Amino acid sequence: MGLGKTHVMQAIGNQILAERPDLRVLYTSSENFMTQLINSLRQKQVFNFKDTFRKVDVLMVDDIQFIAGKKATQEEFFHTFNALYEAKKQIVLTADSFPHEIEHLEERLRSRFGMGLVADMQPPELETRIAILKNKASGEGLELADEVAFFLAEAIQTNVRELEGALxxxxxxxxxxxxxxxxxxxRESLKDIVKGRDKPATIERIQETVANYFKITQADLRGTKKSRLYSHPRQVAMYLCKQLTRHSYPEIGHRFGGRDHTTVLYAVDKIDKKRNDDAELAETLATLSDMLRR
Known part of the structure; x- marks a missing residue:
């Protein structure tokens, strides 16, 4: 899924070993567990297989959902789980869904997986996605402008793997x-990736996107602070609302803290005139417009 489950699991294992280097920590994928089981049966070395997985202090199995529907593998993992649990050892599992949502998983395994701590991993938020891109770019020796990182993070919200792939x-x-x-x-290199992701631009989306872009809050956009730090993004947001939605000046003003329609008209005219002579503003408007059409 690209949410970082494997990285988190490996980080857990590394932290355990850093604090307790005497412990036996075993990380494996469910596919590897199944492959080793099959090989041990063919070579009649089942006891060696059991020693490998049952004589550890921490067993970490990635993508456990892949054992679902595989009777022999589920049977062996059930006994492995029980042996470790009864010995008061630690078991860490990852899956692409909650235990009760894994299809074709035996009920006895489902109940055991669900009795531990279940942590739900969600796609990273915008700020985290930007940080991931910046860190990745830095590691690759790339210069990534803030507006580029913001655009990529806004355009690709599904998972980290796809985000890094886009970079x-x-x-x-x-x-x-x-x-x-x-x-x-x-825009040119990713035109086929972002194609088909268009969403309708709404005042709420515009406010959220503009606030994130300028690193202020949505309350600041709707508020009364008059310094340029807040007034400029507010005027940009009003301009985009008029350009990308069908709302009238009074309707837009109402959504920006109950402002009069003449305030919105002034903001729209100011940004419209300024963008012709201000290349940076024109680029900002183009970037925001692209993101709001995704």
Whole structure:
């Protein structure tokens, strides 16, 4: 799923060993568990197999859902689980769904998986996605502008794997064309990936996107603070509301803290005139518009 389950599991194992290097920690995938079981049966070395998985202090199995529907593997894992549990050892499992949602999983395993601590991993939030991109780019020696990182993080919200894949694609495209990573290059290199993800632009989405982009709160956009730190993003948001939605000036003003329609009209006219002479503002508007159409 690309949510980082494997990384979290490996981090748990590393932390355990850092604090207790004397413990025996075994990490494996469910596929490897099944493969080793099959090989042990063929070679008549079942006892060696059992020693491998039952004489550890911590057993970590990744993607346990893949044993579902496999009778012999479920049978062996059931006994392995019981042996470790009765010996008061630790068991850490990952899956792509909750225990009760794994189809074709034996009920006795389902109940055992569910009796421990179940942690639900959600896709990372915008700020985390931006940080992941920045860290990845830094590790690859890439210069990634804030607006590019923000655009990628907004456009790809599904999982980390797809997000990193998009960055790799952008980097490869830049390398092949000999061009720097700009918004124009990102739009061109990812045009087929983001195609078909269009969402209707609403005032709520515009406020959220603009607030995140300028690193202020949505309350600030709707509030009364007059410094440019808040007034400029507010005017940009009002402009985008008029350009991307069918709401009237009075309706937009109402959603920005009950402002008069003349305030919205002033903001829209100001941004519209300024964007012709301000390349940075024009690029910001284009970036935000692209994100709001995704």
């Amino acid at each position: 790799i694609r952008v980097s490869a495209y830049a390398s092949l064309t000999g061009k720097p990573i700009t918004m124009a290059l990102v």
